[in-house]
Amino acid sequence: MERHARGAALFLLACFASAARAATAIPDGLLPNGNFEEAPARSQLDGTRVTGRYAIPRWEISGFVEYIGSGQKQGDMLLPVPEGAYAVRLGKEASIQQRIALTRGAHYSVTFSAARTCAQAEQLNVTVAPESDILPIQTVYTSSGWDSYSWAFKARRSAVTLIVHNPGVADDAACGPLLDAFAIKTLQPPQRTKSNMLKNGDFEEGPYTFLDTAWGVLVPPLDEDDYSPLSPWMVLSSTKSVKYLDAAHHAVPRGARAVELVSGVESALVQDVVTVPGRPYRLEFSAGDAGDGCAGSLAVQAYAARGSVKVAYQSQGKGGHTRGALEFTAIANRTRVVFVSTAYNVKADGTLCGPVVDDVSLVCTREPAARRLLL
Known part of the structure; x- marks a missing residue:
């Protein structure tokens, strides 16, 4: 009995210590x-x-x-x-x-x-x-x-x-x-959902943004082994960044966050996803402008496996977006989804800007044969 009491006391002490550390x-x-x-x-x-x-x-x-x-x-x-x-x-x-x-x-x-x-x-x-x-x-x-x-x-x-x-x-x-x-x-580590094979496809999980600053937060290029502030999305570039936007200061196609591709062809936003070779998939996404005065011809190029699609958007710099889609067949056990701006864009004040990407989803468009038989 004494041994059980001592064990219970130690357990409570451990719980209190853990709570203190968390606090x-x-x-x-x-x-x-x-x-x-x-x-x-x-x-x-x-x-x-x-x-x-x-x-x-x-x-x-x-x-x-x-x-x-x-x-x-x-x-x-x-x-x-x-x-x-x-x-x-x-x-x-x-x-x-x-x-x-x-x-x-x-x-x-x-x-x-x-x-x-x-x-x-x-x-x-x-x-x-x-x-x-x-x-x-x-x-x-x-x-x-x-x-x-x-x-x-x-x-x-x-x-x-x-x-x-x-x-x-x-x-x-x-x-x-x-x-x-x-x-x-x-x-919070993003999770996949039943309707989307990509994690954090809406970019709602990302770095801290200041409520009183209207210029967004840059996500710089990092080594592929590093943990990204936009995990599991990564920015591939030598020196250029992408910009993380909030709906309080920018036009966002869906939800409260999006990404602006502000560095032209010098940076790419990518995510690797598990796929089955030979199966067909459909990638969908929104492309538009942030309502930040980035006017003119904006375009996003998306790549997956051997497929690619260019989605053009004519911006007035006041917000708005269009939907793009890419259907492709997986050629490996992992497929890299890539988004890149096709050109360099600048605002009237000379600062860099670019198309906004948001609401990205990936689904397999053909169910496995075993699953179809069960249904």
Whole structure:
């Protein structure tokens, strides 16, 4: 009896400990001082340079890091801040990091804003050990110069360290990108449905989007082994991204989210799906515009197995879409579904834009013989 009581007590203690660990996991939204509005003490600043390793509340820095106020100038260039009044700038080989409590084994997406300041080929190395990726930020997709980027990872421990590092491409030690508005979101692994062989075909599961920013979130190219913020969709490219849109600020064909192919033929949105060689399939999707002023001839090219289809859409830049379909026969046990914009498009302000893809579905159009006999 005593042994059973001791076992029950240990079980309850384990449950309470588990609940306590879950309670400490950070909620979706801004990281603690993720917008850098909690400022360093004046004694920890030399002009704009932050001199203390722990001077910025909730963050740890290394190297040449500056604390930048909205409207500050770099030469003749005005440095805007996308969220609040302050941001940070990482000089060459500088980094900023924060320790975060998470749920071990869960997937997360980090969203943050970045702006290039003085180097054409600026990059950021984002790490949550053991995962790490270089995000290219040389292409600017907004007229303000600020873009929001996303990056996803699996939490290997209940506490991890998010590190953002500027590997440096300029000789000037102070030269580097501006950073602001760090947020996090727990990603729910998408599931297939009876009516769709593709997962997350409506793109409803994706990175955190800021309610007060209207420029969407970029999903950058990653290695195929990495976990995507749009999982299981991947972006294949050398340096270009696709843009994740919300219905609060854009025209979305269905639901609350969609993807804009903003990089022309330089990036592809892809997903691999299990198929049976020799069986016929039908791929359907919506193609249109985001209502963001991207006017003109927009077109999406879709590929699967040996089949392809081009769906054209004449945009007025005010929203709208059309449906496209591709019928093909599988030639392998896995088929890669690919979407790409067929041309480069720009808005009146000179920023890149492109066709919107949404509501993607894939079905087998012929049932297996054994199933037909059972019916």
